[in-house]
Amino acid sequence: MRMAKLFGRTVREVPADAEFPSHQLMVRAAMIRPLGAGIYTLMPLGYRVVKKVEAIIHEEMDRIGGQELLMPFVHTADVWKETERYYQIGPEMARFEDRAGRDMVLAMTHEEVVADLLRTDVNSYKQLPQIVYHLQTKWRDEPRARGGLIRVREFTMKDSYSLDVDEAGLEESYEAHAEAYDRIFTRFGLDYIKVGADVGMMGGSKSEEYMAFSPHGEDVILICPNGDYAANREVAIYQQFPASDAEMLPLEEVETPNASTIQGVADYLDVPLEQTAKAVFFMAGEQFIFLVIRGDLEVNETKLRNALQVSDLVPATTEQIAAIGAVAGYASPIGVHDATVVVDESVAKARNLVAGANKEGFHVRNSNVGRDYEADLIADVAAAAAGHLCPVCGEPMVTRRAIEVGNIFKLGTRYTEKLGATYLDQNGKAQPVVMGSYGIGVGRSAATAVEQYHDDKGIKWPISIAPFHASLLSIGKDEDVIATTDALYAQLGAAGVEVLYDDRNERPGVKFNDADLIGNPIRLSISRKTLDAGEVELKLRSDDNSINVPLDGIAGHVRELVDGMLAELQPVG
């Protein structure tokens, strides 16, 4: 590609609304352009990256026997009504009516459509197992789209669906995907980890996420330094604190004026946070949830939802808190009514905690579960934090932020049962197809690579997904230089090297800076000086130094360099 003809210009100014490096750099490098919040055009340079991401995904999906198809982006609402997600999913699903007044939705995912296909096209165990996949647009109306391609509303996702006769088959399909995903993300060059994730309460039996490390990630992962455990904070467990064997002391009311926060109480009474019990209030529909947790811990709402088997959980209002007899700021379960009391294990294992007295300005010392109040449910609902002990080996865990670039999920028969997607087994008996679903964010993977590979000058693409292998710059207006660069451009192309040729009539500084910004891994520059020496300057984007190499045989040399760089990203085995 000749840059003089390239559609899209690089820009010097950082866009005012771009926060993340990937967002800023991809806009500046003319790879993406926003149309609206969370909606982007992929410009020619950006689309080349996405095409490479997709090509790698194709190769690896085909490798495990996946068959590509293409399911529609616009769905009739019928199938979504059959699985009831039409009613369960909120405003993030776009709904509209066609001209005849039929309910329609824009695809957020394709489980329903796959299950629908099964009804007509799979009726026998002989037709299973199968893996189907596609790369298709999704629309999810996120409450807060932000961060360029990392969190968008319209995006392309690779989603695949495994179809098996039983759990054992699903296990095989799941593992095949796990292997394919490892190969895919390795080939992207991403620094990532596979972690345990929330399976949700709806039938899924196992789910894992592929998390790429980034300080701008929206997820927090707990990691055991020994490699024994890694999980999303949404579900991360930790080795529980040892149970206290202290004597239960008599309950004692103490005045705590103006100490309405747990930290304030601990400071005022001069006790550590671990010796306090704090109250957190939720409404699960009409049910009041009174949660008690150790003062130093935070609630993990996902764990709480799972423990309670509810999907709808919102913070209670001040009025609702007062209605059960609790006093906000000075609350404890002692003496409250009409509330489901959930006690975190941290509190159940502790003794003699400071808690609220349900009286403005007062707390109690030495509260104990079972003696002073009863728990309706004792469960682990605390968010794991850095320093908490690995549930496997007991080593203190660390936390890291990460971006979810893929997930694999054992769905089971949830969708196939609801939609009646059954096959006949060897005994002629109808059985629901056992499904798995597996996603990869295409644009997000590309943007995540930028998050991981950039400096203050621009992007440093891994060669596997770089828009071009090399940038070729002609330096100066010397006609010999231009003629030589033109010739080299042709030679490189013939050698199978993808080249972005900066043939613009620009000053050297402009060309160097744009080459750095766009971030192709190899840079070749020819000037009067190098030409006189019969050489080309060769510089890697990942390296600060450049070397001059002979013009003679340069195309073959670069080709070898490209192959070598690609080989480094090949998964082992």
Next chain:
RNA sequence: CGGGGCGUAGCGCAGUCCGGCAGCGCGCAGCGUUCGGGACGCUGAGGUCGGAGGUUCAAAUCCUCUCGCCCCGACCA
């Protein structure tokens, strides 16, 4: 959904408090000089000031409504 901020030329911004010719930098076009890390000079094109309504002799500026975009929050009472 709650709170805050911002919409002025392709991009980044000033002007708004205190109403009175719509500006600056980058980019863009032309000419000249320059040419290995975002050059310089001169000339020029480009904006119904997000939109609608109102107040006024006069509105980017004041008032009302509306649309869009961004940030924080939406567990610790």
